[in-house]
Amino acid sequence: MNRILLMILAAAALVAVPFIGVPPYWLHIMIVILIWSFAYTGWSVMGRFGLVSLGHGAFMGIGAYGTALLWNHAGLTPWIGIPISLLLAAAFALLIGYPCFKYRIIGHYFALVTLALSVIIGQVIVATRDHTGGSLGYTPEPHGGEGFSIYALQFPEKAHFYLIALGAWVIGLIIWRAVDRSMARYALEAISEDEDASAAVGVQVTKEKLKITVLSAVMTAFAGAMYCQYQLFVSPDTVAGVGISLQIVFAVVAGGIYTQFGPTVGAIITIVLAEVLRINIGELEHLLGFRPFGLDNTIYGIMLVLFIIFLPKGVLGTFLEKYLRPAKA
Amino acid sequence: MEFLSEYVFSVFFVETLLNGLLYGGVLALLSLGLNLIFGVIDVVWICYAELVMLGMYTIYFMHVFYGLPLIPAALIAVLVVAVLGVVLHKVVINHVLGKAPINQLLATGGVLFFLQSIATLFFGVEFLSLGVSLGSFQLSEDIYMSTSQFVAFLVAAGAVVAMYLFLSRSYMGAAIRAISQDRDIMILMGVDANRLYGITSAIGGGLAGLAACLLSLQFDVHPFVGISFGPIVFMICVMGGLGNMVGGFLAAFVFAELIAIGGYFADLEWGTVLAFCVFVITMFIRPEGLFARKS
Numbered sequence: 001m002n003r004i005l006l007m008i009l010a011a012a013a014l015v016a017v018p019f020i021g022v023p024p025y026w027l028h029i030m031i032v033i034l035i036w037s038f039a040y041t042g043w044s045v046m047g048r049f050g051l052v053s054l055g056h057g058a059f060m061g062i063g064a065y066g067t068a069l070l071w072n073h074a075g076l077t078p079w080i081g082i083p084i085s086l087l088l089a090a091a092f093a094l095l096i097g098y099p100c101f102k103y104r105i106i107g108h109y110f111a112l113v114t115l116a117l118s119v120i121i122g123q124v125i126v127a128t129r130d131h132t133g134g135s136l137g138y139t140p141e142p143h144g145g146e147g148f149s150i151y152a153l154q155f156p157e158k159a160h161f162y163l164i165a166l167g168a169w170v171i172g173l174i175i176w177r178a179v180d181r182s183m184a185r186y187a188l189e190a191i192s193e194d195e196d197a198s199a200a201v202g203v204q205v206t207k208e209k210l211k212i213t214v215l216s217a218v219m220t221a222f223a224g225a226m227y228c229q230y231q232l233f234v235s236p237d238t239v240a241g242v243g244i245s246l247q248i249v250f251a252v253v254a255g256g257i258y259t260q261f262g263p264t265v266g267a268i269i270t271i272v273l274a275e276v277l278r279i280n281i282g283e284l285e286h287l288l289g290f291r292p293f294g295l296d297n298t299i300y301g302i303m304l305v306l307f308i309i310f311l312p313k314g315v316l317g318t319f320l321e322k323y324l325r326p327a328k329a
Numbered sequence: 330m331e332f333l334s335e336y337v338f339s340v341f342f343v344e345t346l347l348n349g350l351l352y353g354g355v356l357a358l359l360s361l362g363l364n365l366i367f368g369v370i371d372v373v374w375i376c377y378a379e380l381v382m383l384g385m386y387t388i389y390f391m392h393v394f395y396g397l398p399l400i401p402a403a404l405i406a407v408l409v410v411a412v413l414g415v416v417l418h419k420v421v422i423n424h425v426l427g428k429a430p431i432n433q434l435l436a437t438g439g440v441l442f443f444l445q446s447i448a449t450l451f452f453g454v455e456f457l458s459l460g461v462s463l464g465s466f467q468l469s470e471d472i473y474m475s476t477s478q479f480v481a482f483l484v485a486a487g488a489v490v491a492m493y494l495f496l497s498r499s500y501m502g503a504a505i506r507a508i509s510q511d512r513d514i515m516i517l518m519g520v521d522a523n524r525l526y527g528i529t530s531a532i533g534g535g536l537a538g539l540a541a542c543l544l545s546l547q548f549d550v551h552p553f554v555g556i557s558f559g560p561i562v563f564m565i566c567v568m569g570g571l572g573n574m575v576g577g578f579l580a581a582f583v584f585a586e587l588i589a590i591g592g593y594f595a596d597l598e599w600g601t602v603l604a605f606c607v608f609v610i611t612m613f614i615r616p617e618g619l620f621a622r623k624s
Binding site for chain 1 (some may be wrong): 374390419424428429430431432433434435436438439440441442443444445446448449450453454481552556563564567584595597598599602605606608609612613614
């Protein structure tokens, strides 16, 4: 009973955030954290089974650019544009996943093939600059009086978008839990241990892997679409390509791949760190004698290496193991 | 037919193919270094291109800032990156040896982040040019070639040949080839694996440094320059069969030509897209690499 009460209280507190006079800047940070948490959760539903994809920047880009391009060029409302983009992301996941799994491309070979997908999507966006704005970025056209439009899913009021992002984040966590409790989890864990042995006991290796890959790709693409609708600006550097793929993997590893809230913790760590350094860049400049651009990524890089060597379960995973579940073999 | 006479049988197309060939030389050098490390140490350095970037900064600062002549500056760059290779091995790789490949990938990915941003931190995001122009020379009536590209190709080819001779003729080369065939037995034979790993890391770093010198003749250096050819080098190594140096060497030219040809008919980005699509398809047809020997 306590647990349910706690959850209701937490949910009420989170829903109340935009109505108790939280400054817009903090609301913005929370929205960004929620959107990225959803994307990271999307990655981790497959990443936790040893399916390390470096192609999720591509899926996110498809979600973001698909939604924006359909709105601007075809006049399709995001209510239709987002589902189409998600289908497109699913199609790409099948296109790259099916041959990979059929021909047993696993481990770092899988990572490199999916990395190629990131490069391809990133380069296509830059190459079709006449339609996508290339590396300069792209803006979905505004719609409706004062920018508010349910038809175009454009909400200048941060509170509206906060609630949408919060809802998506909760759904992401529910999906994570559903996967965690499903038979597919046992199948996928068996596959990540030994593909041949699990195939021998009747696990449909290709099918199970494809299902989780498509789910993961669609979730990440949806995060991309949300990012596009929230920021009303997308560029290859912020939602697509190799850099984003690496960022996704890093944040999840930092937070914890194997726990439900790990990706969220990863998003909080990375975004808060980046913001703190960005805000204090003036004082740091004073302190160091030069403007420390890139300091956040320097710290990420060191953290990533240290995490892999010393804390492979991530911050939250290690914390839970140490303090909440002692002596559980 | 009109298409053929206008686009394919033209001097510009020949020039394109030649440029692809020349670029392929530098890529071959890079893939050789990465393959050597993978073959011997069994770890993929995702941050390999970032070592090249640091090499490019070294030669830039030595030549432009401290006014050293080009050749000594280049030698220092090679040396610096070789040392960085050893440091990378001792500080990071040593701890992830024998761990899951994914963990190795992510650890070196962290180094990639670190090197990129430390370069941003100290050198800024400007594009820095070595400011050396070797001009171009005339190959035939209307085919011109950039001298720096040609020099880069010659040096890269020379280095590849030297590496081949080193690996096939020298005692140390034999040891390196042996340990890449069987890691466990070699240790039982009384070989100091750590020493071999250190030497291999130094050679791999040195090759990256050499490639850096050649690339800085053609390209400006900035902290993210590695992203523009790093993924290409991995794909080449995988396409040729990871650890298979001859395969990687050939795949480098296939890749460079694909990029050049794609760039000839459309934009350079489409060339990259074409090359990576071919890579993905190759992986599906021959997952063990395009030039893998039958086991």
